[in-house]
Amino acid sequence: MRGNDPKQQALFSYISPEARVPKDHPLRPIRIMVDNALQDLAPLFKKMYSHTGRPSIPPEQLLRASLLQVLYTIRSERMLVEQLDYNLLFRWFVGLSLEDKVWDHSTFSKNRDRLIEHEVATAFFQAIKGRAERAGLLSKEHFTVDGTLIEAWASMKSFRPKDDQDPPAPGSRNPEVDFKGQKRKNETHQSTTDPDCRLLRKSQGKESKLCFMGHALMENRNGLVVDSRLTEANGTAEWHAALEMIENLPGTNRVTVGADKGYDVPVFVDGLRERLATPHVARKDKGTAIDGRTTRHEGYRVSQKIRKRVEEIFGWLKTVGCLRKTRYRGLDRVGWIFEFSMTAYNLVRMRNLIWAV
Structure with missing residues (x-):
């Protein structure tokens, strides 16, 4: 007997995102370790925010979402927010119900300076490291x-002399720049896009990069x-x-x-x-x-x-x-995501060591 193809969706759903995630999904042990670590950071989060005013988006949810961005190689916050809107797995991991509204992508940019100022990435790294130490790993x-x-995140065109005050040629936001034959050194040149980066090559015969x-x-x-x-x-x-x-x-x-x-x-x-x-x-x-x-x-x-x-x-x-x-641009922001990504790597490694069958 042929089944029907209904055009109208059900109005209500009585199944939570928790029930949709398989019991053996690899994100489940990571979620347990992350929740325990974030619980240890609760005093730090309390100091970061005022005790009055409009409630903010929980920093725990922002960190879980940022962790998903690293684990699933999502290249921008815009794409991450889009995924959070319809991906049940991501909603479950972050802690959002089906009815919760997803915040705007600019929320990550607005809160990043606060997270950097209070060294949240370092505290999160140490909390996960402490769990690995207690597990004897x-x-x-x-x-x-x-x-x-x-x-x-800077092009070679942005690497200009420090004393060069001349603006780029008009008519294009990406003007032609010919630096062939010029000696470009960190002592005399600097990127106008990211002044903290430096020109270096990995080894002899390799190209130089910012x-x-x-x-x-x-x-x-x-x-x-x-x-x-x-x-x-x-x-x-x-x-x-x-x-x-x-x-x-x-x-x-x-x-x-x-x-x-x-x-x-x-x-x-x-x-x-x-x-x-x-x-x-x-x-x-x-x-x-x-x-x-x-x-x-x-x-x-x-x-x-x-x-x-x-x-x-x-x-x-x-x-x-x-x-x-x-x-990201700047030593502080790049350093923050670098240490945060190291924490993500440790979580994946610990999941394989502790929960591997």
Whole structure:
């Protein structure tokens, strides 16, 4: 018997978004961890807002929505709001019912400065990290450090001399610029779109780009990020940021720190030894600062094998987390989304470690 094709939809629905989400959906364990972490941040949220006036959109919902944007590679807040309007899974994760009205996309921009000012991304990262530590997922002795370039939201045309006061040629919002043969350096030039980014190339033979530099400190047991930061891009930023992250590690026990050949320089190796850290750094073919007292141990070879996992973190951030080219401008905003994306990576990794069958 052929079924009917009704043209009129039902007026009422008695099924909640919770019932629509499968019990084994991968977002369910992430939602549990996020809710517990946000509950820990309730005192911070209370300080962020006035006790009088019109109620705001809950910061918990904004953070859950931003987390969805990272996890599902949604390239803009406009598209995210559109998805929240009709996607039952997204409504359930954020905490919206079917009847709740979705806020405007400008809400994210208006609240971002407030979240940056109160360092919410750092507090959220530490809350998730604390859950990983209580679950016994973190190593306290063996770590790996690495850095990557995050391309800035600025074109090479915007990289102009600092003392150039001449406005661009009229007639087009994207005028022709010929900088062939010019020497363009960070000392004399600056981007008019994002003054915080710097011109840098990854290695010999690679093109120069306007970018920032992101750093990550990974523990070697399960490949979780225990610290991260974003800095200006320059030739020594990797070493100094890595030493700063190592110095902030809790405890006084000696640790090992793995790294690639880019960290095989005296300033970094000696800095690790001053901080009671054993440098398990890959050796250069010439001019190495690593000697036999380190490489003779079996632990050195183990660190060299595990340290490559840190590339998986940056690979995830750039493919899934939309950080191959940042959508924001300024060191503070890019640093905020960089640390927030690191938290998203840890959540995915912890879900696989804790709830994997």
